[in-house]
Amino acid sequence: METVTVVLVLLVAVVVSSSAARITPIPLPVVQIGLGAALALLPLPTVSLDPETFFLVFLPPLLFLDAWRIPKRALVRDGGVVLALSIGLVLFTVAGMGLFIHALIPAMPLAVAVALAAVLSPTDPVAVSAVAARVAIPRRLMHILEGEALLNDASGLVCLRFAVAAALTGSFSPLSASGTFLWLVACGIGIGIAGTLLVTELQSRLIRRLGEDPGTQTLFSLLIPFCAYALAERVGASGILAAVAAGGTMNLVENRGRALALTRLRRTAVWDTVQLAANGAIFVLLGEQLPGILADAMRATGGSGWGAGALLSGYVAAITLGLMVLRFAWSFVTLRFGLTGGGAAGGVTWHLVLVTTLSGVRGAVTLAGILGLPLALPDGAPFPARTLAICIAVGVILLSLAIASALLPLLLPHLQLPPEPEGHAEEDAVREAAAKAARRVIERLQAELEKDRGDADIIAEAAAAVLQRYDRRPYRSVGSDQADKRGRERAAIEQRLRVAGLRAERHALFGLSRRRRIGDGLLRRLVREIDLAEARNHTDT
Structure with a gap:
């Protein structure tokens, strides 16, 4: 039982120290050492x-x-x-x-x-x-x-x-x-x-x-x-x-x-x-x-x-x-x-x-x-x-x-370091290569679905909606430093707008849950989709 108590105390101490380090200028390891020293003064099981x-x-x-x-x-x-x-x-x-x-x-x-x-x-x-x-x-x-x-x-x-x-x-x-x-x-x-x-x-x-x-x-x-x-x-x-x-x-x-x-x-x-x-x-x-x-x-x-x-x-x-x-x-x-x-x-x-x-x-x-x-x-x-x-x-x-x-x-x-070989141009090229691969697969699947199922109009509308994401070009590689700066500013604004919209969606879903107008399973699935989309927006820029 003492071993279980020690493990639980350690985990609680890690949680507390991580939170404390966010509100103090003291580095996290120092906070954790100090908290451990404080624990040694309490009547808790000692660690051998x-x-x-x-x-x-x-x-x-x-x-x-x-x-x-x-x-x-x-x-x-x-x-x-x-x-x-x-x-x-x-x-x-x-x-x-x-x-x-x-x-x-x-x-x-x-x-x-x-x-x-x-x-x-x-x-x-x-x-x-x-x-x-x-x-x-x-x-x-x-x-x-x-x-x-x-x-x-x-x-x-x-x-x-x-x-x-x-x-x-x-x-x-x-x-x-x-x-x-x-x-x-x-x-x-x-x-x-x-x-x-x-x-x-x-x-x-x-x-x-x-x-x-x-x-x-x-x-x-x-x-x-x-x-x-x-x-x-x-x-x-x-x-x-x-x-x-x-x-x-x-x-x-x-x-x-x-x-x-x-x-x-x-x-x-x-x-x-x-x-x-x-x-x-x-x-x-x-x-x-x-x-x-x-x-x-x-x-x-x-x-x-x-x-x-x-x-x-x-x-x-x-x-x-x-x-x-x-x-x-x-x-x-x-x-x-x-x-x-x-x-x-x-x-x-x-x-x-x-x-x-x-x-x-x-x-x-x-x-x-x-x-x-x-x-x-x-x-x-x-x-x-x-x-x-x-x-x-x-x-x-x-x-x-x-x-x-x-x-x-x-x-x-x-601090300045010697420049790295890669930069924005490489990222744009990689994104474009991935987008081309995605477009090829989507267009091929679209053709297969139209052949097997018919409903060409519905399938074309769905494919067009999906392809919109891959038709957007990066804003950075536009030829001049001024345009490059403008593109980055536009991308940053778009990110803020998208994240604000996603957070509003999530807030609305939780509101519906509080009013018992949505089931827990559906709530978790939709909130997860929104969380993933928000995380993706934070890593894309």
Whole structure:
């Protein structure tokens, strides 16, 4: 019963924090940590976090979803930058910060210092989005940050695994580590890809035999990351890479377009909820654990009160500054050559490098990784400096969020990136190609219906009404900047008018329901149609 109570309290806390963050300037992760700390003071069941369970519950769905939704074209276009940030910067950070942390805190063994550096290397685009919610991040930079975060989650956590193994065994063999690394990567990725293809093929066969049920298909998608992770871990491979590979494979499988529209809509809604709940629960759990972690970490520093607190704060500040310095230097070189394709600066300014540096906010994966440190060594002794490492990681998360919250809203409005290759012309061409395909199918079906059923006048009227949507041309590609501006203004006005009309329809339907002049089933169906049309109008412009 206590487990059920804890789960319900976590979900309520996520809901409350999400609402509170909308009315305060404080980033959502900070609100959730604060709420978790408040919960720790209430007479509620405490949470004992088992590292293996924590990893299994939270990481697979988050990594799977990130890989599933990553924009492939943007990832390929800026692939060099993404790889340099997600792999090169991770290795640079693990080596540089591992040595720095060990020198800063001699009581922390080198293997544990490297593990802390590894867990601090992944970044969190969700946290960055929360920080910059009131000032939009340029789309191209956001795609780079998303790609970096996806791949550095995997690379950072693989490095963490090696560091933890070294801490547990007290030794590290480069030759053995290389073989293990190849097995972790190859087998983990293979399991993720093969498992996803197997499940999707099973889905296709069930659909052909029994028809498509949106609920069942959604449940299939929820099971994939957990099964891939668990199977990979079972055979000694990387469950993290298996979850990422599974998500990337789902990204490719989706291009077949076999799922029903209703399935995609429901599945998207469910996965959005899973992402919100998992991300939020991680930060709430952090807040709930924070008082105990802080007390233990103070004792680990050999002091208490203000002196120990000041020492911990100094560690956090020094490590955060070190991470930012390394990221700034690496980002400058990477962006200068990666975004421009050569040695010329080409629009890559110090301003852009600074924003990229500040966007390296630590978040859910760092927290999950550090809380996943083993509780004890093989001989039963406590894992060395575990609570101190957790406290430092939490402090870095909070401090990086605070710095980004203060500075990114000031820097983002004036940020300019090198131009993206695609623009409005490409969107217009794609829309026109889709419209032509639709017109061909409609006209062919119209001819078949006229041949089979007669009633040519009625069929022609219906076809003409449907074709009106595809006969409208985009307003942007009209030949001049002035016309382009006028077209965008007209499209925006049309959108407002359409949305106002749709909302009036919905309001009228609810009014009819209150007066009991429409049945509940018909009401739900008509309101859903209006909701979908309104959502489409919001995404079309």
